[in-house]
Amino acid sequence: xxxxxxxxxxxxxxxxxxxxxxxxxxxxxxxxxxxxxxxxxxxxxxxxxxxxxxxxxxxxxxxxxxxxxxxxxxxxxxxxxxxxxxxxxxxxxxxxxxxxxxxxxxxxxxxxxxxxxxxxxxxxxxxxxxxxxxxxxxxxxxxxxxxxxxxxxxxxxxxxxxxxxxxxxxxxxxxxxxxxxxxxxxxxxxxxxxxxxxxxxxxxxxxxxxxxxxxxxxxxxxxxxxxxxxxxxxxxxx
Amino acid sequence: xxxxxxxxxxxxxxxxxxxxxxxxxxxxxxxxxxxxxxxxxxxxxxxxxxxxxxxxxxxxxxxxxxxxxxxxxxxxxxxxxxxxxxxxxxxxxxxxxxxxxxxxxxxxxxxxxxxxxxxxxxxxxxxxxxxxxxxxxxxxxxxxxxxxxxxxxxxxxxxxxxxxxxxxxxxxxxxxxxxxxxxxxxxxxxxxxxxxxxxxxxxxxxxxxxxxxxxxxxxxxxxxxxxxxxxxxxxxxxxxxxxxxxxxxxxxxxxxxxxxxxxxxxxxxxxxxxxxxxxxxxxxxxxxxx
Numbered sequence: 001x002x003x004x005x006x007x008x009x010x011x012x013x014x015x016x017x018x019x020x021x022x023x024x025x026x027x028x029x030x031x032x033x034x035x036x037x038x039x040x041x042x043x044x045x046x047x048x049x050x051x052x053x054x055x056x057x058x059x060x061x062x063x064x065x066x067x068x069x070x071x072x073x074x075x076x077x078x079x080x081x082x083x084x085x086x087x088x089x090x091x092x093x094x095x096x097x098x099x100x101x102x103x104x105x106x107x108x109x110x111x112x113x114x115x116x117x118x119x120x121x122x123x124x125x126x127x128x129x130x131x132x133x134x135x136x137x138x139x140x141x142x143x144x145x146x147x148x149x150x151x152x153x154x155x156x157x158x159x160x161x162x163x164x165x166x167x168x169x170x171x172x173x174x175x176x177x178x179x180x181x182x183x184x185x186x187x188x189x190x191x192x193x194x195x196x197x198x199x200x201x202x203x204x205x206x207x208x209x210x211x212x213x214x215x216x217x218x219x220x221x222x223x224x225x226x227x228x229x230x231x232x233x234x235x236x237x238x
Numbered sequence: 239x240x241x242x243x244x245x246x247x248x249x250x251x252x253x254x255x256x257x258x259x260x261x262x263x264x265x266x267x268x269x270x271x272x273x274x275x276x277x278x279x280x281x282x283x284x285x286x287x288x289x290x291x292x293x294x295x296x297x298x299x300x301x302x303x304x305x306x307x308x309x310x311x312x313x314x315x316x317x318x319x320x321x322x323x324x325x326x327x328x329x330x331x332x333x334x335x336x337x338x339x340x341x342x343x344x345x346x347x348x349x350x351x352x353x354x355x356x357x358x359x360x361x362x363x364x365x366x367x368x369x370x371x372x373x374x375x376x377x378x379x380x381x382x383x384x385x386x387x388x389x390x391x392x393x394x395x396x397x398x399x400x401x402x403x404x405x406x407x408x409x410x411x412x413x414x415x416x417x418x419x420x421x422x423x424x425x426x427x428x429x430x431x432x433x434x435x436x437x438x439x440x441x442x443x444x445x446x447x448x449x450x451x452x453x454x455x456x457x458x459x460x461x462x463x464x465x466x467x468x469x470x471x472x473x474x475x476x477x478x479x480x481x482x483x484x485x486x487x488x489x490x491x492x493x494x495x496x497x498x499x500x501x502x503x504x505x506x507x508x509x510x511x512x513x514x515x516x517x518x519x520x521x522x523x524x525x526x527x528x
Binding site for chain 1: 403404406407410411413414415416417418419420421422
């Protein structure tokens, strides 16, 4: 039971942005991929989710090779992406956004997905207050909460988060990361946290990869990666 | 005076019905079928063939012809639109492929059936109806009623059903909809099927009054396109309003200054709308995100 990427090469047009990416994600764990602007973080997220075709390599989810499956098929099998910038349906209400997230779970375990959504709503009651408001009118932090809840409604086995901290204050980032930890614990999904905020991401992750110029340049348990000289100078400003 | 208003509004019904064929696919796929006039012709010829040669009863012939026209629309999306709209919103190759399809159909139908009008032979409401003291043909009134009913049905389906929710989601952000496990391509194909069914129905009902010929489409393409632009291609209510405005203006100016000026005036309205409110009277303003 793992999500594995082996020898991924991907990019737009002829240019390869990612090359020879190998990574592994296990259910219930949080794995961070940290990288700066332009390192290829979103390209990696989009390639894994099926929005971008890979040029080479394999993606295997629980023993099934999925690199030729469409994005919607991957979503229905539980490989869920929360894209960069959240991408809520701004003209629809919070309720409708979360309901449509449930479409990806409808053929697997809709009941469990509903329970998990209830659990999240109990932990973050502000979303219930916003339930019938248009998602586009919410604040950035609330939108990220809705995006994560929408993803949980999809009953993820593997949840890819593309820069959930984007545009949020450090305090809200902490809040979002607390929610991510909760999701990993309660749903048992494996979470790939693709982030620029290295220090905070490393705090909640068990394992980490460092992405630089489309390649993985370091990997290991988060504590080790966080204390390595290269990462400290590049991301932590020390 | 009243006669112009009634005639204009009732004629607008046909334009509205055809324009709905543009709007529905534009909302979900950002593409339009420029062979829409020829799909009317295909629908009408199919109905004539099914009734005259196969011997189906009138209603059954219409139903089958409408369905087949719809399926041809789905096929057109799959073969001529989808592969030519893969590079984002600025990819407009589908425009050329659908215009090309319209030429192909015109040639095929002209070679097979000739350019002359043939009577459809059924489906015409053969009566004159009085609306607000003015006389219009029963057929035109039927078309106007069908346009209104179809619009209301579409609005209900899109705002109330799960499928409608999927369509709204695709319309807002197709890529993210795919991340929800919903196939935007399937929604697009379905929109084309339904849109071309409406167009086929419009073509048959119109041909029942005027006769079938390969030349049936182009004048209506212009009127329907104008109705769509005036009302707004992103609003399901747009075609009704746009059809009414276009029908009214062309009828009024046509009566006052002659039919040549009637059509020109309709197109001037289109240009005026494009200048003042490019998204159409009811259309959604395109937001530019920074």
